[in-house]
Structures are given as C-alpha cells and as structure tokens.
Amino acid sequence: MRTSLTLLLGGLALLAALPALLSAGLLNAAVQMLIAALFASAYSLLAGRAGMLSFGHAAYFGVGAFATVHGMNAINGTGLLPTPLMPLVGAAAGLVLGIVAGWFATQRSGTAFAMITLAIAELLHALAPQLKGLFGGESGISSMRMPAWGLNFGSTTQVYYLTLAWVLLSLALLHFHTRTPAGRLTLGLRENSHRLRFLGYDVHRLGVSAFAISGLFSGVAGALQVVANESANYVVFDAGVSAGVVLNSYIGGVSVFLGPALGAALMSFFGYAVSDATQAWLLYQGVLFVLVMMFMPQGLVGLGGAAARGVSKLGAARAVPLLLLWLVAVLLLAAGTVFLVELLQRLCSQDYRALARAAATWPPVTMFGRSWTATGLATWAWPVVLLASGGALLAFARRALK
C-alpha cells in the first residue's frame, strides 16, 4: 500500500514536471498519450469491469470531439463557457449517445452486444461524410482556443496542463465509481448478470448506466483531443480508432484500474516513436495484442505479478537470471520478427517491385540504415537465427521458471 502510494505520487510529480523536461514536439505526444490513457480507462469501465465488449467506442469519442468543436465555435469567447470547461460539452454529448446506444446495445449480451456496438459506430462513420454541416466533410471542422482565466492557451505547455488536469480529474472520478454501489454492481454484471435479476436488479438499466458513464468519459477524451488539435474530422469515427482502444486496454491489462491507461500510454508512445521508422507499426501492435491474449491474459501489468511470483517461488538468486534470460529471449524474438516483417514489406512494396521488374536481378533493400541483398543468404539468415535462438531461449526460460 505504501509502495503504490509512493509510486503514484512519484508518477504525478513526473507528469507535472514534463513540460520542463520535454521539447514541444514530445510534449504534444505526451498530450496525446494522456488522452489515449483516459479513453482506454473509460472504455475498460464497460469492457473490463462490466464485461461488455464494445468494438465501436470511437463513436463516443467522436461525438465528444464534434460537440466540443461546435461548442468552441459557438460559445467560446463569449464568456458562457471558457476554454478550460469546454470538455463538459464533450462529456454531455458522450453521455447522451452512451445512453441511447447503450439502451439498444444492452438488450443483448456477449457477442451480439459487441456486434451492435460495432454497427452503431459504422453507422456514424457512414453517415458522417454525408452530413457536412455537422461533420465538415473531408477537411473537418476547425476552431480556436480562446483565452480564459488570464491564460491565452497558445503554448503547448498550457494545453498540456489543461489536459493533465482533466485526465487526472476523470481518472479520479472513474476510480471513485469503482467504490460506489453502481461500481460494485458493474462487477456483478460481468460476473453473473443472470443472478442479479433474481436479486431484484433491473439488469438492463444497470447496463445502460455503465455504458453511459463510459460514453461520458470517452466524450471527455474526444473533447480534449479537439481542444489540443483545434479541429475535428470524421476519421475519428474510423474502425481503427475503436480497434486501437481495445488493443491498448487489453495489452495493458483490464484487471487493474490503471492497466488500460498504462497500455494506452505505452502504445501511444511507441507509435509516436517508431511511426517514422516503420510502416508496420500497427501490425506489430496487433501481433503484441494476440500474443498477450494467448500467453499473458492479464496483460502487461500482469507481467509484474508473474515476475514477483517467480521470485517468491525460486528465490531471487535463481529467478532473476532466468527472468533476464526470458527478457533477452523476448527481445531476440521481437528483433527477428521485426526484421522479417520489414524485409517482406520492402520486397512487396510497389516501388521495389517496379525496380525488380526493370532490373535483371533483384536490387538490394535498404533497411535499418544499411543495404541488404534481397536474395542473399546473409540477409535471410538474420531473422532465422534471431527467431530460432529467441525461441529456444524462451522455451528454456519458461520451463525453468515453472
């Protein structure tokens, strides 16, 4: 309990100090990380705690975004709702859509529920380009942050602190929810909604309530993105956005409150860091997700617990070297996979194939800053060796840790 409190305070201190430590570009990325973390936490209220898998959560993020951008254009600067309070508009929009969509979707459970949420998001995605007044067509709708409360919100630092304040407030409220009767009943929904009926609860209403709150905070996340970017575009309803929050949440691990937030922050950071270096970033994310689902169902936060268990079972002297070995094995496997994927991507790309058709032999491939012969043994030996050695080490480490 003391350690988690110290960790929490340390994390908060770090977050507060970030503007002093990071460049403007990185700070911007940090803002997006915070927004992704909030979105994932809002999502996992429904998916992780209530056990209702939504595959169309972009809808609530998106309406929050558009409501806010319209709000900013309509009443910002008139003093009715100052910039720092703009996310309230997003919250309201997310809440309303959450209630409406939730009312339909929670009529069914499990698989059918998931399909309905997907269809609702796709409906919005299909409708949005048609309603140019609301959604602005290809170029979207833009706005401007107006000064309020003595600040002009021109700098990234101010935007960062505004985002941080809202995200922390929302996370605190979400955490409080877990301690309320509604929050406990949400767990009951996941564990045995059938029994709840026979205990006298209106299960449909409970489901709608969980959906609505999840929608509310998703709307806040969308609003924050608009406040940061000063624009909204209908690509925010894209299935990729819904997919992203699912992947982030489960990679992080939904059994712990901050798991999804950490997963989202991690994925967001990596996406920012490597998106210039590779086109396959989303593929790697998908592979990580599938690996987590198959081998680490608790998510990455579960790794910490598993490591602790290993240490307690075998003693630190034996366990730590094995854990390091496991880590090395994972890195080797990752390296091998990345090598293979990057190689294949380059070989299959349009430019390369055009070059290959024109030349007599297959031209060399540029990768990781070096040139590799396409058909050379050395080139293909790398992924084979990396994957084989990584696989062998992993098998050994896993067996030894059992």
Add this chain to the structure above:
Amino acid sequence: MNAPILELRGLRKSFGETEIIRGVDLALDAGERRALIGPNGAGKSTLFHLISGNLAPTEGSIAFDGRDITGWAPQRINRLGLARSFQITNIFPKLTVFENIRLAVLRQQPQPTAFWRRVDRLPGLREATDQLLERVRLHPRAATLAGELSYSEQRSLEIAMTLASDPRLILLDEPMAGMSAEETDYTLALIREVTAGRALLIVEHDMDVVFSLADRISVLVYGQVIATGTPDEIRRHQGVREAYLGEEVAA
C-alpha cells in the same frame, strides 16, 4: 382462512414438442413450509423457473399474494418478495464471499444503484452483510473468492444470497446437495430458523430433511402433482409409493 401466498393454476410448460409441466395446480399458504419431491426429471426445477420468472409458462397462471405474476420479469417478482436459490450454484465467482452477499443485501438500501457515494459508507450495509455471513457460517471465508469455495460452502453462500432480500416466499432448490451430515443438520436448523413466519417451497432429495422440515409435501411426477398432504399422508399414499418412494419408506 387467508388467501394462499402462492397459487399455481393449470400451469403448463412445453419446450418445442416436449411438455415438461403438464398441468400443475398448487396452493401454498403464507408461512407454510412445503417440500416438493419427485423423481429426477419430474420438472421440479422447471417449476421453480416458472414461478421465479426465469421461464414463461405455455399455459396457466401464477399468483403471488393475490397478484397475477404470470410472465413477469425475475427482478419484478423478486421485488414483490419472492426469492429463490439455484440448483446449480449461481454466484459471482471472481468476487469475494463478502462482496457476493453485499451485492444481495445492497438491494434493500434506498438507493442501491447510487454512483455518488461510497458503498462502504452506506449505513447498515456492512452490518447486514456480516450478519448473514455469520448465519451461514461463512465469516472466516469472507475474503475468499467465491469461486474458490468448496462446493458445500458455495451452497451456503447461495442460501445467504437468497435470504438477503428478506422475502415472504423462499424457493430453495436442493440447498443441501453435496453437504455432509453435520452441515446438513446445521443448514436444516438454519432454514427452519430463517423461514419462521415465511413461506417456503423446497426441493430436496434427502427424505429425512423433507419429512422433518415440511408442514406439507407435494409430489411431482412427470410434470403433474399427484399428491399433496402431510408427511404421514404422503408416506401412506399408494400412488406416491409406487411412483417414487419404493421400499425405502417402509424402513
């Protein structure tokens, strides 16, 4: 003579072509303890599903305390004062025992679905939960995950959750299944104690329990009640002996 608290009239239930409940008439008085016995497959659990709202009857009516509850949703029936336990344990496996009972007791609070106050601040909730825990002797296991309890402990939890809503009619579906002799004795005394003043409809196969607990017994065979009477009457009933009790009762 007061009106019966539960009245089934001409109740029928078919699943496709198969008729499971084939015309059941049953009247239960307030405060009466009725045991429902019958061979496996007679339809006892189905009857419970019909009464508690888990299934809708194909024909016939169910009245609780004078109100027609035929086809009502389970939560509506429960709110009227009818609670049931399940033959296959129906608990919240990944929540603690304490949490399981608390969720059941929570329903009695004025605002059970509140999201603005902490659940551990609700007055009386913890006490009521602890009380129930004590009664079913699960207090030492309060912090254990319900899914990790032994089978008979889970049955006790099942009973506790059923009692939480302070019901006027309790339906217990084989509550003692899987319990040792000592546990059965304890649970029997518990049931007797908590159902004082309440109506009880219990399905049980343990004949000692049935004959010592019940005021009256109804015998269900092939979806029909072939006899209702006091334990002595049932013991002597020819049709019942043929259909069900066989030679064991003679002992």
Add this chain to the structure above:
Amino acid sequence: MDALLFGLLNGLIYGLLIFMVSAGLTLIFGMMGVLNFAHASFYMLGAYFAYTLQGLLGFGPAVVAATLLAGGVGAVVERFFLRRVHHHGHAHELLLTFGLSFIVAEAIKLLFGNFPVDYHVPAQLDGPAFTIGSQQYPLYRLLMGGVALVMFAALYLLLTRTRVGIIVRSAIYKPRMVEALGHNVQLVFMGVFGVGAALAGLAGAIAGAFYTTSPNMALEIGVMVFVVVVVGGLGSLGGAMLASLLIGLMTSLAVGIDRSLADLFALVGAGAWAEGVGGLLTLKLSSLSATLPFALMLLVLLVRPQGLLGDKT
C-alpha cells in the same frame, strides 16, 4: 420498371453473396458459441489469394486454390489459436479473433498496399448475359449468384443427407455425446471451421473480382454479416438466408431511389420547410443505402431481439 428489375436482381445476388459468408459464420457460431470476428478476413484472404495466383494459374484455378488456401488458414487458426484460449471464455475468444482480423488487415496493407488492387473479372466472363429493356445484365453477376446457390444446395445436402453431415450437426448440438460415441469432435470442429473459412474465401475470390478488392473489404462485409446474424437470429441458417436476402434487396433497391425525407414532407405541403432545415431531411435515400442495414438491425432489436428466426433465450 427496368431499373426495378435490375435492382431486384442485383439485390438478390448481393444477398446471396452475403449469405455465402454468413452461412459459415452461423455454423461456426452454432458450434463454438463464439462469433469469429476474423471470419470476414477469410473473405478478404480469398480475394487476395486469387488475385495473387491469377497470373500464375488463370482465373478458375486461382479461385479454387484461393478457396482451399482460405480453408487451410481457417483450420490453422482454429487448431493453433482458438483451441488454446477456449478455456478462458467467450469474451477472450472474441477478442482473440478480433486481434487476428486486425493482423490480417494490417498484413495485407503492408504487403499489397493500403489501396485497392487491380483484381478484375477475366475478359471471357466480362460480358452481358441478357438484356433487360435497354440495359445489359452482366454475366458475371449471374455467375456469382449461381455459385452461391450451388454452394447453398451443396451445404444443405451435405448437412442433411450425408453421414458426415449428421455427425457435424450432432457435434454442434451435443459435442460430448458425439465424442462419447467415438467420433473425433476436435477434428469435426476444425473441419467445420475450415469449411466455413473456405466458403468465405470462395465468396471473396469471386466477389473481389467484381467489387473492389482492398484491405477494407473485410470490415465492409464483416459488419454486414454481423448485421445479418443479429437480424436473422444467431445460429439459424434459415434466418441468415432470409436476412441476407432482405439486406441485399434493401441496399440494392435503395441505391436507385433518389428521394429524401424532404420529398415525403412535400407530399403534405411541408417540402419547402424540410428543404430549408436540410441535414438529415435532405439526404437522399441513395446516399443512405449503406446505412439501411444498421437501421434494420436496430429495428429488429427493438421489436424482436432474438432475431427473425432465432430462439428466444
């Protein structure tokens, strides 16, 4: 009148195509109790396999090969991925299939590019079948419908008339009993999964040549198939057929209707007002045709939540 006939034919054939994909999904759902999110990915894989092999083998053999390959991928997915997480529960399986569908889409984007590829109908099949009024009806569309009907008939006969079919139907209904009778239920599951995937692959290989083949295919038809399964009733093959045809016809006919709600208002004299309001009221039905299936789904959920031919739980 011609337009109506065209619309009807197109709708029927599109509906049959959707059914080809949802039939396998319905069978698999009935068997596993979990919706295979990646099912539509087999559709997409079929199209891309056929596209890749068309140059080597020619159109016909490429389609056959694509079907078999898609089926093979399906069997592998069931054997090495789904079977492993089966004990974690339905939600877990659903998430895993979701992840797999994501990977397939990204891999295709990576290897073939994030744009449609030039997979087209071969010249011999790219002609008219007959003429309706002044317009010619494409032969290939009829071919697609024909393949779907043949597949449906074959599936029906297989399931109801053959020994394998009886085993499969029993395994779907009571897997443990079938296992106790000595049949290898694991193999049956893998087989049904593979066949379902192969059917989806066949649909993709054929349809991809006519419609667009792009990394987005899976999502487009996937959502449609999910709507079909909700509307028709989970696990009901007849319901899937009914819902597929309904949705196919609805979408197809709506595309030809250039009217909007404002025109409806005009009937009662409020046309000008409706035009002035704009937004949803002036949207033409033809533009909304893609959203109609969702509206149908929401309607069915309101009125008959178990689906048209599904069982009330």
